[in-house]
Amino acid sequence: MFGLIAAAAIASPAPAIESTDTRIIYPPEFFAAVRATTALEMVNRVPGFVLDEGGSARGFGGLAGNVLIDGKRPSTKSEGLGNILARIPASSVLRLELIRGASGGFDLAGQAVVVNVVRRTDKPYELIVAEETRFFPRAVRPSARVNGSYKIGQAKFDGEVFIFSQQQNFTATEAHFSPPGVLDTFDIEPTTDPFFQAEVKAGFERGLENGGTIKARFSGLASRFQELSPQTVLDRFGAPITEQNSDFTQGTRQAELTFDVDQPLGPKTRLKFVALQSLQTERGLSAFTEALRTPNESLSEFLSDSLQGESVVRATFSLKPAQKLTIETGAEGAYNFLESNVALTVADGGGPPQPRL
Numbered sequence: 001m002f003g004l005i006a007a008a009a010i011a012s013p014a015p016a017i018e019s020t021d022t023r024i025i026y027p028p029e030f031f032a033a034v035r036a037t038t039a040l041e042m043v044n045r046v047p048g049f050v051l052d053e054g055g056s057a058r059g060f061g062g063l064a065g066n067v068l069i070d071g072k073r074p075s076t077k078s079e080g081l082g083n084i085l086a087r088i089p090a091s092s093v094l095r096l097e098l099i100r101g102a103s104g105g106f107d108l109a110g111q112a113v114v115v116n117v118v119r120r121t122d123k124p125y126e127l128i129v130a131e132e133t134r135f136f137p138r139a140v141r142p143s144a145r146v147n148g149s150y151k152i153g154q155a156k157f158d159g160e161v162f163i164f165s166q167q168q169n170f171t172a173t174e175a176h177f178s179p180p181g182v183l184d185t186f187d188i189e190p191t192t193d194p195f196f197q198a199e200v201k202a203g204f205e206r207g208l209e210n211g212g213t214i215k216a217r218f219s220g221l222a223s224r225f226q227e228l229s230p231q232t233v234l235d236r237f238g239a240p241i242t243e244q245n246s247d248f249t250q251g252t253r254q255a256e257l258t259f260d261v262d263q264p265l266g267p268k269t270r271l272k273f274v275a276l277q278s279l280q281t282e283r284g285l286s287a288f289t290e291a292l293r294t295p296n297e298s299l300s301e302f303l304s305d306s307l308q309g310e311s312v313v314r315a316t317f318s319l320k321p322a323q324k325l326t327i328e329t330g331a332e333g334a335y336n337f338l339e340s341n342v343a344l345t346v347a348d349g350g351g352p353p354q355p356r357l
Contacts, residue, residue: 022324024098028090039093039117040085043067046098046115053081068116075260075274076217077310079201085117087147087160089128094120125150139168147201154207159200166195185241189231197223208263215260225250247287254280272316272330279309305341310334 017026026046036042043051054065065081074084097116127148134141147160171190178184203217226249233242256278264270284304316330
């Protein structure tokens with residue numbers, strides 16, 4: 001029996017791994033044992049490597065993660081590296097390169113160790129469709145995702161659509177005793193909180209004849225959350241004392257557009273230009289009304305509007321005088337704006353609403 005096991009081990013040699021002083025190359029076969037389905041799963045299995053998605057401050061400088069896609073740093077801020085890698089099927093990965101220090105003129109952006117995901121170029125198109133519905137005792141959460149890419153000559157188009165919704169319903173009851181042991185009032189509060197989110201992403205990439213690339217990418221998101229909580233307060237005999245209604249609504253819209261040009265100026269010089277525009281709007285409404293058995297009523301409303309965005313322009317010039325030496329300089333400008341509007345309306349005793357800003 002031991003002889004058969006040893007023979008089986010010899011018949012299945014470990015995948016070949018190429019290694020140099022600054023680079024280790026992992027072929028797709030290295031990840032076959034874990035049955036990786038996306039590039040994210042493969043990156044997380046690289047020995048001695050921990051994914052760093054970078055920061056979220058202003059501009060691009062100092063925010064780079066430690067993963068490159070085809071030797072390039074993704075020029076987007078709304079999409080994390082994890083989301084980008086999760087959209088790349090494992091079947092589209094040609095190899096993973098673990099790079100230490102300056103090697104091959106890659107844009108390491110201050111990272112000591114990076115992983116370069118090299119994609120295959122022999123697949124003209126890809127399409128992935130996924131649907132998932134989760135059932136809970138008080139909620140149903142369906143979601144669907146479609147993403148794909150299509151290549152025509154030197155141009156490549158890719159896109160993704162993601163839709164998620166949730167419908168949750170439950171009823172809470174609470175009894176109040178005064179004095180202890182004697183029922184005074186009890187509350188009945190049914191709650192409904194529907195949620196909907198839709199995301200759209202689209203990208204374009206084209207290789208230039210002189211070895212440069214031009215890229216453009218758009219991503220958009222829209223979501224809406226609402227919580228409806230009518231509450232009825234009953235006395236010990238079941239007669240209604242107070243009817244309260246609480247309505248909370250929150251809506252969000254996000255959009256980001258990036259434009260990226262990487263152009264060689266000579267055999268040892270390159271110029272990279274990145275422009276980004278992001279915009280996010282939010283609107284919230286919190287309303288509370290209370291109706292008593294008497295004509296008196298209580299009304300409270302709260303509104304919150306927010307608008308924020310960022311405009312970034314970055315130019316980088318790099319010079320590579322030697323194989324293991326890269327000199328880089330550049331300039332970056334970032335403009336951020338933030339706007340907020342708050343309103344409060346309160347009415348007591350059935351009187352007219354009194355706005356307070």
